[in-house]
Amino acid sequence: MNEVIQVALGAAVGAPLRYLVDRAIPRPSGFPWGTLVVNVVGSFVLGVVLGVGQLQALLGIGLCGALTTYSTFSYETLVLVEQGQRWRALGNVAVSVLAGVGAFWGGLALT
C-alpha cells in the first residue's frame, strides 16, 4: 500500500484515539493524565513497531505519530504554570520525558 495512504489511515485512528483516551481519563487537580498516558503508550508501541520492522508508515508514522502529541503536552504544561502549579508542571515534564523514553526503550527491547 502507498505510504501516504498508510500514514493517513494510521492517523485517522490515532488522533481520535488520543481524544477518546483523554476524555475517558479523569483529571484530579487538573493534571493532564490523558496526554501523559497516550504519549507513554504511543512511545512504547512505536518501540515495538520499529523493533519488528513492519508497517512502519501505518503504525509508526501514522498511528503512533498521531496518537502522541507534543503541542497538547506543551500547552497543558503552560496552563499548569499559569495556574501557579509549578511543581505539577515540572512533574508533568519530567514524568512524560522519562516514562516516554523508557517506554520506547522497553518496546524496542521486547522485540
Next chain:
Amino acid sequence: MRPSAVVAAVSAGGVLGALARYGAGVLWPSPWTTLAINAVGCLTMGCLMVLLTEVRTPHPLVRPFLGTGVLGGFTTFSAYTADFQRMTGTDPVAAVGYLLGTLVAALAAVWVGTAITRRMAVPR
C-alpha cells in the same frame, strides 16, 4: 454537538497534520526536522488556544479539528523518544541536546505563541 462529529473532526484534522509531518520528514529526513515540527506546532497551539478561549467563542468543531486534530497529529512525542534513542547510539551529546532542546523549544514556543496572541488580539 454530536460526539461522533467531534471524533470525525479530530480524525480528519489528525490526518492532515500527520501528512504534513510525513511530508516534512520525506523532504528533510532528520531528527531536527521533528524538533522543528514540534516547535512550530507548539507555537501555533499557543496562538490558537488564546484565540479560541480568550478572543472569541468558535464553532464547537474548530478546536477539535485544528487543535486536537491538525496540531495534535502534526506534532509527535513517539518520534521524539525514537529519535533520541537512535541518536544515543551514534552521538550521545547530540542525543541529549535533542532531548532537552526539543523540550525547551516546545515550551518556549507555546509560551511565545500565547504571549504574542494575547498582546495582539485580546481586547483589554
